[in-house]
Amino acid sequence: MGHHPARRAALRSAFLASLAAASAPLTTAALAQDRRGVRARAPLAASPEERRILSIIEDVYRRQRYLSVPEEDGRLLRILAESIGAQHVVELGTSTGYSGLWLLLALARTGGRLTTFEYDRGRRDVARANFERAGVLDRASLVLGDAHIEISKLKAPIDLLFIDADKEGYLDYLRQLAPLVRAGGLIVAHNMASPPPDPRYVEAVTADPAFDTVFLNMDEAGVGVTLKKR
Template sequence: MTAFTPQIQSVLEHYELRMLEEQFRMQQLSPEEGMAKRDDFLLPVGKAGAEFIHSMILAANAQKVLEIGTSYGYSTLWLADAVTHTNGKVTTIEINVEKSNYAEHQMQKAQLSDYIDFVCSDVLQYLTTDHQPYDLVFIDVWKELYVPSIKLLIDQLPVGAYIIADNIIHPSHHKEDAEAYREYIHSTQQFESVLLPIGSGLEVSRKIK
């Protein structure tokens, strides 16, 4: 079990309460209504997935961590706490200003701001000019952006770097994009990759050449 500071624990409890409230609200919506209102909800990786990614950062001693899709900052909290133990930093990208500001405010309350660079931008535009050699990338954005995002990143990732992609098993309406991502990762022959049934499905890929 991860040991958090009181400040981080307080923010985590805030997120978990919001998640419970949103689960109830989402149950009242049709699938169509849920899609229309998706920007209103956290839609986080979930605790099991977050704990796994946190442990991966520690095990890999990852110092340069990239998050593609900040959303409201739930996973950002876990990533940032992990890099406090590796003397690292998280760069997190989000196009929605409201979400990015919300996440930044929560990270200030958690006293993690010094470990995070917030980027409010279109992810593909940002990655076109960003050439950092990230040690670990977590991608949890709209699924049609998975392949183009990784195509922009692949050449700058060092051997041994990890990519962790969320929502590869669920929800089912993203199945086509999820399969396209897995096919792309395997087709490059630059990664060893495995799909783990954690949360909504995590594809964990390690660059080998």
């Protein structure tokens, strides 16, 4: 037998009030952890392979210097690459492999490959060792040298391009590699807030009707995510 409408409304109000009261302490605690809002919990491994990669990501985060991106941006890279089913990701600026590990976490699920460029031999070697420890070295091609020159050798279509190298070179990287990015592919640029980005790059990805760009995490380093529409 159903409740009278007034009774149903009263029950609904009481339920919502109790739900709000129960969630208030949790929300307050979560906000206390991060002034920007609720912080997501650590990613959970869906397989032994993912568990191994995530353990190395955590180890690199805790023990090594020269992290190329914050954890939040690394997780964003993984989500973007996996969500578009990336088969070929190009990274400009390997550093010690932290961002590359997040990308390879996605590529381990999509079956894709990473081509990553680094000019510093020492950092390249550390990245190679990190990829090997994570069991993903077979999915990565590490190129040593000046990326402005070396990228001219790329021929394969690109699903996701991640630019995190010399900031004054972003526009040249875009001009050289955007033609290889497939329609529906992504161009992700790091440090769109700090240090200040090259305004020519910002203009190129926001004023061209072939692109659609949003800027994220701008209270931190900042990430520009550009969809190549055609």
